[in-house]
Amino acid sequence: MSEAALADQSLFAQNRRAFLLRKLHSLTGVAPVGAFMVFHLWTNAKALQGQEPFDKAVAEITHTPYLAIAEWGLILLPLLFHAGYGVKLALDAKYNVSKYKTTRNWAFTLQRVTGLLAFAFIAFHLYEYWGKKLTGKLAPEQFYPALCQNMSATVKGIPVVGLLYVLGIAASVFHFANGLWGFCFSWGVTVSRRSQQMAAAVFGVLGVAIFLLGANTAIYFATGSSVQDMIFGKKGGSDARTCVDILQQTQKPASVGPVID
Amino acid sequence: MANSDTTKGTGRLVHLRVKRQDSPDLPETRRWEEFKVPYLPQMNIISALQQVQKEPRTVDGKDVAPVVWESSCLEEVCGACTMVINGRVRQACSALVDQIAPNGEVIQVEPMTKFPLVRDLIVDRERMFQDMKKVKAWIDIDGTHELGPGPRESPEAQQERYPLSRCMTCGCCVEACPQYNDSTQFVGPFALNLVRLFNMHPSGALHKNARLETVMGEGGVQDCGKSQNCVEVCPKEIPLVDSIAQVSRDATKRLLFGWLLK
Ligand code: HEM
Ligand code: SF4
Ligand code: SF4
Ligand code: FES
Numbered sequence: 086m087s088e089a090a091l092a093d094q095s096l097f098a099q100n101r102r103a104f105l106l107r108k109l110h111s112l113t114g115v116a117p118v119g120a121f122m123v124f125h126l127w128t129n130a131k132a133l134q135g136q137e138p139f140d141k142a143v144a145e146i147t148h149t150p151y152l153a154i155a156e157w158g159l160i161l162l163p164l165l166f167h168a169g170y171g172v173k174l175a176l177d178a179k180y181n182v183s184k185y186k187t188t189r190n191w192a193f194t195l196q197r198v199t200g201l202l203a204f205a206f207i208a209f210h211l212y213e214y215w216g217k218k219l220t221g222k223l224a225p226e227q228f229y230p231a232l233c234q235n236m237s238a239t240v241k242g243i244p245v246v247g248l249l250y251v252l253g254i255a256a257s258v259f260h261f262a263n264g265l266w267g268f269c270f271s272w273g274v275t276v277s278r279r280s281q282q283m284a285a286a287v288f289g290v291l292g293v294a295i296f297l298l299g300a301n302t303a304i305y306f307a308t309g310s311s312v313q314d315m316i317f318g319k320k321g322g323s324d325a326r327t328c329v330d331i332l333q334q335t336q337k338p339a340s341v342g343p344v345i346d
Numbered sequence: 347m348a349n350s351d352t353t354k355g356t357g358r359l360v361h362l363r364v365k366r367q368d369s370p371d372l373p374e375t376r377r378w379e380e381f382k383v384p385y386l387p388q389m390n391i392i393s394a395l396q397q398v399q400k401e402p403r404t405v406d407g408k409d410v411a412p413v414v415w416e417s418s419c420l421e422e423v424c425g426a427c428t429m430v431i432n433g434r435v436r437q438a439c440s441a442l443v444d445q446i447a448p449n450g451e452v453i454q455v456e457p458m459t460k461f462p463l464v465r466d467l468i469v470d471r472e473r474m475f476q477d478m479k480k481v482k483a484w485i486d487i488d489g490t491h492e493l494g495p496g497p498r499e500s501p502e503a504q505q506e507r508y509p510l511s512r513c514m515t516c517g518c519c520v521e522a523c524p525q526y527n528d529s530t531q532f533v534g535p536f537a538l539n540l541v542r543l544f545n546m547h548p549s550g551a552l553h554k555n556a557r558l559e560t561v562m563g564e565g566g567v568q569d570c571g572k573s574q575n576c577v578e579v580c581p582k583e584i585p586l587v588d589s590i591a592q593v594s595r596d597a598t599k600r601l602l603f604g605w606l607l608k
Contacts, residue, residue, distance in 0.1 A: 103568065
């Protein structure tokens with residue numbers, strides 16, 4: 086290719102394919118996939134107020150116009166692309182964190198490990214709820230009781246599924262927060278080392294906050310109490326149906342109560 | 347070099363464990379061999395290997411072919427002697443025995459892993475030279491006509507550029523880079539640094555876009571995974587991460603606005 090031709094590239098020139106794909110991967114990670122995850126964890130937190138507010142939020146989403154197009158076009162396809170290309174990236178790297186043990190090399194490694202964990206977790210989670218909704222095995226109103234029951238079921242006193250959710254959320258959120266840091270680097274937003282350190286602090290705090298938001302809901306489903314309930318005691322007053330009510334009704338008292346201190 | 351009779355008196359030995367292979371097509375000859383050689387004052391890994399060469403006998407008394415390696419300047423400016431010493435990539439000529447094995451510890455010496463092996467500690471760094479070609483790591487002067495004096499440079503610009511120009515293509519950065527391997531065509535941190543260096547040069551800047559375009563292709567700047575190992579191991583302390591970040595920013599600008607400004 087001549088010099089002039091090289092300097093005169095159009096936006097989607099053929100030789101830029103790898104670059105554009107990678108940029109698309111990066112972009113899809115932040116939005117829609119990442120943005121959706123934050124929105125999703127936020128909506129889920131309504132569960133803390135009991136079944137009725139939660140069902141209302143679910144119903145609102147269920148009645149969004151063009152839901153199927155939005156679900157597929159804005160969430161699933163971008164996620165599939167990001168995840169598929171992400172697996173390729175995870176397999177392409179030659180890891181060496183056992184030799185070069187720096188924080189950033191750990192972050193690099195964990196970015197890929199948590200990507201794979203998020204992949205497994207999201208597949209499991211989608212199968213359990215979205216898949217069963219599509220096949221008619223689970224109506225949206227059954228989500229709440231199903232969540233309470235699944236996550237609180239214990240094996241030897243440990244709410245295994247609840248714990249799995251906390252870990253899955255931890256992996257996804259680390260992946261997202263560290264991904265945002267990487268996004269800022271690879272798009273040339275943070276060029277100086279100082280700005281990179283500041284970005285690490287900001288996204289670190291943001292990540293912890295998103296994790297607490299998400300994990301709290303899972304803890305609530307698993308134990309019947311949110312973290313704030315455990316610290317400040319339960320607030321009475323609301324008449325919405327809670328997980329405790331549901332588990333009493335179905336006579337599965339097994340693990341209600343603060344399993345996690 | 348001191349002759350071995352005068353130094354044998356000290357009794358101190360240097361213990362080397364060397365990864366060997368006879369030729370690229372004989373992977374079955376891959377093996378570890380251990381040598382103990384007399385210590386010499388201010389010994390580095392090259393002089394230790396020279397002692398092995400004098401008397402190539404392993405610790406179990408087996409006579410073997412001498413270990414081969416590459417070196418030239420012996421003062422950490424040519425990069426030829428790069429190898430993996432105690433798990434970390436560095437120059438053998440500046441790896442001092444007193445520092446890495448003050449109490450006679452075993453010193454493990456291996457060839458770099460990111461390049462085709464030639465023999466023992468010698469690898470073929472050809473890929474790095476191809477990377478440099480790919481990114482147009484030069485300034486175009488075809489010599490057909492008189493260009494006159496080049497543009498004047500401010501001392502500030504010079505000071506910024508000088509550290510970037512110290513690269514000796516030694517391979518440390520790509521050896522430590524998890525993204526530089528057989529599964530990718532990544533040009534590597536050193537090449538991205540050269541893009542920044544030549545794009546900053548007043549004459550080199552004339553081909554800034556062509557150079558940028560090369561790192562917006564297969565194996566370009568997008569392949570950096572941000573592990574920042576490169577900057578940790580660069581013996582010339584080149585601010586590689588700053589260079590990658592700068593090239594990333596230039597690439598983003600070109601992606602977003604390049605087509606508008608045609
Ligand atoms: C919860 C779902 C996910 C979210 C929110 C997410 C988000 C992100 C973000 C924001 C980035 C940063 C992009 C950049 O570096 O420029 C990223 C990168 C990455 N993602 Fe994901 N991702 C998700 C799922 C996955 C999955 C399932 C995989 C599969 C293994 C994956 C693999 C990767 C990899 C390897 C990177 C690193 C790219 C790089 O360093 O440049 N991600 N992700
Ligand atoms: S920061 Fe990029 S170029 Fe440097 S070692 Fe890590 S992946 Fe390689
Ligand atoms: S950038 Fe540093 S580590 Fe990389 S080849 Fe040049 S001198 Fe060696
Ligand atoms: S021999 Fe030149 S760098 Fe070691």
